[in-house]
Amino acid sequence: MDDMMGESGEGPAYNLFVQKSAFERRWQQLLDRSTPYVYQRWTGTGILLTLFMIRIVLAEGWYIICYALGIYLLNMFLAFLTPKITPSMEMDNQETEMEEGPSLPSKADEEFKPFIRRLPEFKFWHAVTQATVIALVCSFFRIFDVPVFWPILLVYFIILFGITMRRQIKHMIKYKYIPFDLNKKSYTGGGGGIGGGHGSKGR
Structure with a gap:
């Protein structure tokens, strides 16, 4: 019985699982x-996107993959x-709290609310890079080269x-939020106001 378990535990499937787990750990460490x-990460992703576009233009195919x-x-x-919690959701929550009854004051939270993205920068970069690599690999297989009239795809x-x-810009104007740091300066002098030195990074 022990010999059977040992053989099954040390078989090719088990070795493959161990190697897969080790690779995932190394990959996560690199990430x-x-x-x-x-900047270095996005530069690399930009190079990948450029290579993919060059591949599409030179090969004159795989437009559906590009689309x-x-x-x-x-x-x-x-x-x-998009913010993780939209202002409209916050307004609904406030109205619900007012209907249910008084609650503890949260003045400090109301004075400064950092912009938290629905998709953090790192996950956004990882998704873009992964999708670009997959698209680039698919462009080398003829099965994915579906014949289409590319000008229609481009116009659409x-x-x-x-x-x-x-629609996104209207949403930003309506709820008065900016998803980027536009030359915001950090206040390092006396006073130490609440708004000083806070960015809107959502990673």
Whole structure:
């Protein structure tokens, strides 16, 4: 009985599982170490996207893969721009609390509420990079080269991008939030106000 368990525990499937677990641990360690290197990470991803676009232009095919990648990146970008808790949800919660009765004051929280993204920067970068690598690999297999009239896909994507971003900008204006740090200065002098030195990074 023990011999059977030992043979089954040390078989090819078990060795493959061990190697897979070790690889996942090393990969996660590399991802954790790359977290602070924002510009370097996005530069590498930009190079991958450029290589993919060059591949599509030179090969004159795989337009459906390019379109699918564009739609996916647009969805990820919208999640990156959108706050995790929208102001409309906060207003609904406040109305519910007022209906249920008085609660403890939370003045400090109301004075400063950092912008927390629905999709953090690191996860956004990881999703974009992973999708770009998959699209680049798919562009080397003829089975994914579905014949389509690419100008229609391009026009449709431009229209979809315009409508989506217009809706997002209206949402930003309505609830008065900015998903980026636009030359915000940190106040290091006396006073130590609540607004000094706080950014809106949502990673």
